[in-house]
Amino acid sequence: MASHLSDHLEVGTDLVLQNRIAAARRQEAAGNILNALQILADLLSTHPGHRDILLALARLNKRIGAPQDSLLLIQLALQSHPTDRELQSELADSLEACGRTDDGLAVLERLALAAPDDPHPLLRLSYMHRRHENHEAAEEICARMLIRYPDFSMGWVSHGIGDHRAGRNVEAETCFQKALTLDPENPVAHLSRACNLLAMGRWREGFAEFEWRRKLPNAVASPVAVPVCNGHEPAGTRLLLWNDQGLGDAIQFLRYLPLVKAHGYKPILVLSKELCRLARSVSGADIVLPSDAPLPPCDAHLPLMSVPFVLGAQKEIVPADEPYVQPDRQSVARWANRLTGLPGLKVGLVWAGAARKNDFQAHTLDRRRSLDLAQLRPLLTTPGTSFVSLQMGREFSSQIAALPPDIRPFNPMDEVEDFLDTAAVIQNLDLVISVDTSVAHLAGALGKPVWILSRFDGCWRWLKDRDDSPWYPTVRLFRQNAPGQWDDVISRTAAALHESIGSGDMARK
Structure with a gap:
């Protein structure tokens, strides 16, 4: 009798514990990282050394950019479960995240040999x-x-x-x-x-x-507990539109707001703060709120990138006249005065995406699309040009400072707070040259000529085997011919820039 009671208590305790771990995962999915960490830390204090808690904590630490802590937690769990396959696999991932890729590969090779059925x-x-x-x-x-x-x-x-x-x-x-x-x-x-x-x-x-x-x-959790839009709601439905993808995706899909309005919806747009002022310039953006603001009543929700599926999309029909975002006129005038002294062709430059070191998968992708500014010397030495940095992030200032003074881009970004500010700077430029990041989308949405330096396995939106884009008529693509090979891209871009300066034509060069 006593043993049966003990078994029931153990099962009940484990069920409570698993429910708390699941609650931490829900908090993580909702973006409440501190709450998730607190739940797991509290659990560990009452169940020290518990395998599932250590594993959940390790995965969360890896996600938030603490791979060394993740590695220590996995190693601690392995002390009591040395042959656990799931822990061994997580060990390999943590080693890779710590820059010890060869060690991670070795762990997986050993695991493949030890578990031929897996x-x-x-x-x-x-x-x-x-x-x-x-x-x-x-x-x-x-x-x-x-x-x-x-x-x-x-x-x-x-x-x-x-x-x-x-x-x-x-x-x-x-x-x-x-x-x-x-x-x-x-x-x-x-x-x-x-x-x-x-x-x-x-x-x-x-x-x-x-x-x-x-x-x-x-998957990013919906910010509201209302039904997802199916495209058949009655006219007047209050539709919460929100972004579950990157900043560039949000800018690209803002073009669908007039289509949402044309279907009879009352859109309520929820975006990260740096996008809100820009989004308010788009036709159909009646209500735009930052993601941390209290939300008004709504009847349905839809992620922005789901609009083409729910409301219909074809390659031949890309909605939105160009441009579909508008800069602030006063800011444009202010930056016109600031930039008027720059001689020659004014070229905006973005050479790196957001590193997102707290997201290992995203960070890996960013390494494929980003450059160091020094790699762009063949561009920066082009006669008849003045380069303007549009690169966000103070960590990139040292790359500018490392260049000789005569080829350093002018850097206004300390005075830029959001994308509307960036739009005002871009409006005063002749051309933007950018890796595949949100500023490239912004320049395209403004109708400004933009040359995109694209990795070999370029994003789906740039299609295949073409140097233009149905999404942005002013885009010109310079693609890698082989993975990781930027030298040829930069040479072709520099040659095109020389040609454009000679012809004086920036329509779509």
Whole structure:
């Protein structure tokens, strides 16, 4: 009797503990990181050394940019569970996040040998190699994985991602279709297929598949507990539009606000603070609120990037006249006075995206799209130009200071608070040259000529095998010819800049 009672108590205690861990995950998904940390810290104080708590804390620390703490927590959990496969896999990820990629790869190779019935170590190996541009190694791992586990859906996803990154979109589509045949409810397969379809210009299918992002475990939670919009609500429905993607995505999809209004909705737009003043200049933006503001009553909600799927989108029909955002006139005049003394062609410059070191996956992507300013010397030495930095982040000031004074870009960004301020600066420039980041979208939305330096596996929105964009008529794309190779991109951009100065034509150079 006593033993049965003890068993029941242990089960009940574990259920309470798992519910609290789940509560921490919900807080994390809602962006309440401190609350999530507090829940897990309290649990650990009453259950020291508990495997599941340590694992949850390790994953959360890795997400918030504390990989060393994550590594210590995983190592502590492994002391009492040295053969735990899940902990070993997390150890590999934590080692990679700490810059010890070779050690992480070694852990996964050992795990793959020790667990021949488990395809996940090989899956993680393929991803880790690919994150560090070891594409041949990733392909070899995928081949091993699919020979050994031909019915493993995620193995086909990884193979498809490799094909997509290499520009083999048709082959990638075949892989994603195979993955979905094996597991029709696999959200990673659906989302990967979405990006591939969108890059191929198959927008209707792509935006439909992109809705599967909402089923990912780490999907951003809706800010309101109201039904999601289905496109058939009555006229006058108060629709909360919010952004679950990046800043550039938000700028790109602001163009859909007039379409939302035309469908009879009353839009309420919720965005990060730095976008709000800019968004208020868009037609149809009746109510724009920062994401930390109290929300008014609403009847339905919809992420901005879901608008094309819910309300319809075709490649041939990109809504919005150009430009569809407007700078503040007084700010434009003020910056005109500030920049009037710069001689020659005035060229705005952005050479790096947001590093987002608290998000390892995003940080890995940023490394592929960003440069160091010194790499752009062939541009900066172009006669007849004055460069203006549009690069946000004080950490980039040292890169400007490291250049010789005669080629340093003018840097106004200490006086810029948000995207509306940046828009006023851009309005006084002749051209913007940018890596694929939010400022490129801003320049395009303003109708300003913008040259985008794009990584080899460029974002889906820039499509394939073209140097223009249906999204922004003033865009010109300069794509890498091979992964990680920027020298040729910079040389071609510098040559085009010389040609544009000679011709005096900046219409779409």
